[in-house]
Amino acid sequence: MTDQNHSLMFSKGRGVTSLGNRVLKIVPSKQTGPTSNPKITTGVNRKNLSESSIRIIATPTPTAINTFFYIQRIGYYETVPPFSRNAPGLDAYNIFFTVAGTGTFKYMGEEYVQRKGDIVWFDCKKKYSIAALDKGWSYYWLQFNGNSARGYYKEYTKRGDNFTNVSSELNTYRSIFERLIELSQATSIRREILVNDALVHMMTILLENRVDSSLTLNSVPEYIRETVDYLNWHYTDKTPLTELASNVGVSKFHLSRSFKRYVGVTIGQYVMANRLRYARDLLKYTDKPIRQVAQMCGIPQPSHFTAMFKEAEGVTPLSYRKHWEETGYYETEEPTP
Template sequence: MKCLELAIPPLPSLLTVGRAVWAPGSRHQTRSFDAYDLILVKKGAMYMREDDTEYVIQDGQLLLLEPGRTHWGTQACSEPTAVYWVHFRHPEPLRRMESEEIPWSAVLPQGQDSDEHPAEQTMYLPKFGDAPFHLLQPLLDRMVELHRGFAVEQSLKLQVLFCDLLDLLQADLGRRPGSRSAALARETVSYLQRSWNEPFRSEELEEALHFQFDHITRCLKKYTGMTPLQYVQHLRISQAMVLLEQTSLTVQEVAEQVGIPSASFFGRLFRDRTGISPGQYRQRRQSHL
């Protein structure tokens, strides 16, 4: 399925939501505006064009029209057509891609209490195709209900429901069959997250996943930018940062707790990841408490 990659934060902002039954002969107007227009067809069919691409949105399908592009109905509805629409504001997509190319396993920087700006992240929404209406419709109906009786007390709740809608759409992309390499990368991440504090052995990884280590490495690096050993070290250092902040364990004890018996090697890994020594990290973090 084609999808759009959007930069977050900030999250998209809901403008309006609605539903209607379009009578036969109705046609979408020609429009180009600085907002996304999510159209979901529960019953019937809509005939749309966005710039040079034509779409037929049938029962249980959606189309996400993009800001700055011109869209219009190419022909009138031939039967009663039940439609939901959701308009929201957000910058233009970073890129358009196939859902199997989404880097679900990519490692994101962890926020620290000294950060003043959030780390760059991404979200993914379907462009066109089947929609999980059994999950979306109760949420859409509740959003429409709140919007019709719109008041101050509903504004935040409506935005939260909109974020729930986006989450459902992205989760549906994650459930769709992807490439074999992406699936193997996710399996590798899951395995490493369960076993990160145990001694790393490539043979055990091969036995668990039933692939050669070189192939596992290529797939994981494609979607995370890390080899299996680098990913394990990332998990170990992340846990070490927590222990340095929240316990009084010595650096040697922290190293042993995260599966790195050598304190000197642990120190080198920690400095490579954070730019400072474990002792300096603990001192800085405690000074912010």
């Protein structure tokens, strides 16, 4: 079968079809890869890769694109030095999971060493490159997207880096990747639903790995609860940190450090998130001018408001409003802060 032939082959012990997948090449089902028979490779650049390396290119349905998290590409690579790859910017998110050996990852001007148990989750719109540092660098990789992917990614990277070591849960993540590879080859109409479930599960446990395991709902001090409650009702006000701290009886430095530890974001980030939440409601359900919306949210400079809104939502306030106007949904009562 040539790379131009997209037809599907069926014969005993080999050949795979997968709903919506573009199968460019089918290889014998000899058990050499990380998954059970059969294996698919779709135009893999075999230079400096072992025969166990696989890649699957998936074409999601419109339902998956509009509703679920969905896979664009997924694979498992066993590299042979000198292995390296340079990737163009793409509208997607990638997760790399090293299971053996050592490689390097260059991203946004920094270079990082990847060892067994390391996971890197990054935005593909920013170009990156990878290379093997020794023989046998092996990793699973996943390119995916979805309506909420940006939000999950921002939550994952809010502490300022893209990396997590999951050595203590190596088999858990390996099983998830193998499950995703298996699902990417399935013919069931439930495939995309199950893919979504597996992706959400992986992202959830990745986020859990970024949180201090000693923190529980019952461990949050009362003064933090009081501060959160106050900010939930007064986020449109400009309340100085010294006043917030005085209200709950601690120093401003202690409040600032403790708030970030227990809530997960700074006080300023928490206030801004509430302001933008209120802004979204005002844009959806009222026809107030953008300048007035900004003022009502506690951001008096319209240009600053627009910049903050676009950074958070990916579109300008005006574009956001137009999208919601096109849905024909409206409410007669003005939203409250």
